[in-house]
Amino acid sequence: MLSAVSLIAIALAVFLSALIRLLQIMQLRQRVHAGLTGVRELAELSGITEPKDLQDVFGPPGLDRVWSHITLKFIEQKRRMPGYFLSDHRLHWACLALMPLCLVIQHWSTELLLMIALLIQAGAWLSATRLPK
Numbered sequence: 034m035l036s037a038v039s040l041i042a043i044a045l046a047v048f049l050s051a052l053i054r055l056l057q058i059m060q061l062r063q064r065v066h067a068g069l070t071g072v073r074e075l076a077e078l079s080g081i082t083e084p085k086d087l088q089d090v091f092g093p094p095g096l097d098r099v100w101s102h103i104t105l106k107f108i109e110q111k112r113r114m115p116g117y118f119l120s121d122h123r124l125h126w127a128c129l130a131l132m133p134l135c136l137v138i139q140h141w142s143t144e145l146l147l148m149i150a151l152l153i154q155a156g157a158w159l160s161a162t163r164l165p166k
Contacts, residue, residue, distance in 0.1 A: 035144055043147055044132045050154040051128040058120050065108065068101040072165055075100065078108045080116025082163045115160035118153065128153060 035043070061074050071094075072084055081087050090111050094100050117124065128150040135143045 047150045048132040051125040070100040078120045080113035118157040
């Protein structure tokens, strides 16, 4: 079992990471709804990291290098595994809700869930390093 200090530190790290990811997801979704879907938005929401693959899946961009015809539903249909780590808001909301649970209920199962949430957040940040600039 984890000590109280390490439990609080891990729970706080997972909470902050999930909060940052949720804020980024909301910003990306707003840009898609506004019709300003660029390479960054498509790559982060779909998990497709290669620009050539993006063009193969979503078609060529417009003259201003923006896919204005792409909807959020279509992006979610084409999502790959890194896209789930990067932009699945349900996954990050679950990680966010886990912090108070772990601090109130100290049991080996909640600690296991906290470790899984930590791996999910680490996977999201690792996937983000492969995104095109």
